[in-house]
Amino acid sequence: MNFRKLAAAALTLAAATYSAAAQEYPARPITLIVPFAAGGPTDVISRIIGDHMSKTLGQQLVIENAVGAGGTTGSTRAKRANPDGYTIIMGHLGTHAASVALYPNLAYNPSTDFEPIGLVAGTPIVILARKDFPAKDLKEFAAYVKANEAKINMAHAGVGSVSFTTCLLLNSIMGVKPTSVPFNGTGPAMNALVGSQVDYMCDQIVNVVSQITGGAIKGYAIATPERNAALKDVPTTTEAGMKEFQASAWNALFAPKDTPKPIVDKITAALDKALDDELTRKRLLELGSDIPNGPRRGQAALATLVSSEIAKWSPVIKAAGVSAN
Numbered sequence: 001m002n003f004r005k006l007a008a009a010a011l012t013l014a015a016a017t018y019s020a021a022a023q024e025y026p027a028r029p030i031t032l033i034v035p036f037a038a039g040g041p042t043d044v045i046s047r048i049i050g051d052h053m054s055k056t057l058g059q060q061l062v063i064e065n066a067v068g069a070g071g072t073t074g075s076t077r078a079k080r081a082n083p084d085g086y087t088i089i090m091g092h093l094g095t096h097a098a099s100v101a102l103y104p105n106l107a108y109n110p111s112t113d114f115e116p117i118g119l120v121a122g123t124p125i126v127i128l129a130r131k132d133f134p135a136k137d138l139k140e141f142a143a144y145v146k147a148n149e150a151k152i153n154m155a156h157a158g159v160g161s162v163s164f165t166t167c168l169l170l171n172s173i174m175g176v177k178p179t180s181v182p183f184n185g186t187g188p189a190m191n192a193l194v195g196s197q198v199d200y201m202c203d204q205i206v207n208v209v210s211q212i213t214g215g216a217i218k219g220y221a222i223a224t225p226e227r228n229a230a231l232k233d234v235p236t237t238t239e240a241g242m243k244e245f246q247a248s249a250w251n252a253l254f255a256p257k258d259t260p261k262p263i264v265d266k267i268t269a270a271l272d273k274a275l276d277d278e279l280t281r282k283r284l285l286e287l288g289s290d291i292p293n294g295p296r297r298g299q300a301a302l303a304t305l306v307s308s309e310i311a312k313w314s315p316v317i318k319a320a321g322v323s324a325n
Contacts, residue, residue, distance in 0.1 A: 026059040033089040035074025041206040052274035070160025071095035079108040083256040085263035097309035098165045101317035102324040116302035117253035122290035123204040125223040125247040130196040138220045138240035153179040155189040155198035160324040162249040167202040205288035223247040230288035
């Protein structure tokens with residue numbers, strides 16, 4: 001009986017301490033791990049959203065770029081961080097979905113090793129080709145690639161990158177396996193496409209608006225249900241005749257597993273406030289980002305998204321027989 005009383009007292013004390021810590025949070029700056037290089041889409045979105053969240057939380061969100069292994073290096077570090085709310089991560093399609101099939105020895109489980117905070121923004125995928133590619137629309141593009149598969153090549157930013165993973169899906173839909181040309185990042189891959197050194201690639205809208213509108217490359221279709229205001233003249237894949245190809249390199253915030261719920265709730269509330277801010281929305285929309293509406297926001301919606309994206313991408317990656325290890 002005495003043991004039970006002592007145990008109950010200990011639990012009461014722990015709950016009180018837990019509650020007090022959550023009420024005081026945050027008492028110092030918060031590290032936001034971005035598992036990709038500075039200047040890339042995930043980094044830019046993190047800085048935009050972090051600016052507003054810092055004001056709401058009253059402490060600076062300090063961006064820390066932890067690059068390596070398709071974003072899994074930074075994600076592993078976040079998983080191992082103290083679950084106190086002072087280290088969070090901006091994950092995305094690659095780190096929290098495609099990684100499961102790409103990395104057989106992945107050091108974390110995206111579904112169970114993190115507390116979901118909320119979806120930040122989607123960055124739709126665009127099907128691209130060199131400016132002198134013969135096809136005038138997506139149907140002709142698919143037909144041309146099939147007919148010339150042996151001499152066609154596809155650029156990407158390395159195994160595990162969004163450009164690689166999403167083009168695997170595109171190729172599986174077209175039923176082709178062209179020569180794959182890896183580059184050290186999307187920047188070099190895009191330079192090769194602009195220079196007509198490679199034939200086609202898939203990339204996030206954030207990276208390609210100016211090149212398409214300037215005529216440096218062709219944009220055949222955007223892999224979303226609706227057209228994007230940043231590229232009004234580019235049809236959706238559904239309009240262009242390939243409705244199966246739907247892809248977005250979504251970005252979302254996660255905390256290490258066992259981060260106290262009241263703290264996660266505070267971060268989620270700050271994210272929601274940022275996504276409702278007119279200037280923040282304007283900055284994201286100018287990049288071509290897709291800002292989540294009410295039903296797609298929050299912790300439960302993000303947990304569902306992670307599960308569904310793992311289920312979507314794992315078969316595609318496994319069927320292609322590729323591995324990043």
